[in-house]
Amino acid sequence: MNTRISTVTITIPYHGSGNVIRQQPVQMDVYREGDLFKAIPLLDEAERRIANLPPQLEFEYHEKKLNSMRGNRDGNLHVLRSIVEALEKETVL
Numbered sequence: 001m002n003t004r005i006s007t008v009t010i011t012i013p014y015h016g017s018g019n020v021i022r023q024q025p026v027q028m029d030v031y032r033e034g035d036l037f038k039a040i041p042l043l044d045e046a047e048r049r050i051a052n053l054p055p056q057l058e059f060e061y062h063e064k065k066l067n068s069m070r071g072n073r074d075g076n077l078h079v080l081r082s083i084v085e086a087l088e089k090e091t092v093l
Contacts, residue, residue: 002031002038008086012051012079026051030083030092035062036069039083053079061093 008030011023027042039057041048048055058069059080066084068074087093 002033004029005032006030006087006090006092007042008039008083008090010079010082010086012053014051024051026053028057028083030087035060037061037083039080052076057083059083 006029007027009025009027012026013021014024015021028039029042031038031040037059039059040055041051041053041057043051043053053076057076057080060067060069061084066077066080068077068080070076074080084093
């Protein structure tokens with residue numbers, strides 16, 4: 001059973017018109033089961049597309065090592081790192 005451990009706010013690059021990239025704060029609910037984490041962006045589908053985020057991001061974090069469940073080519077590794085940093089600041093990890 002997944003347990004919600006936190007709601008974190010991280011900054012995500014949004015691609016706007018004219019290829020302008022702006023940093024936007026995004027809240028995510030983070031759930032944990034053992035070393036497996038799931039982060040769910042609290043955005044509607046249109047906002048998720050603009051931010052280039054999937055409905056949920058899954059990753060493992062064990063002994064300070066981050067592994068995306070989508071592999072090393074996951075385009076959202078920067079997002080996962082930001083989530084881990086936020087959880088560490090909250091002393092949840």
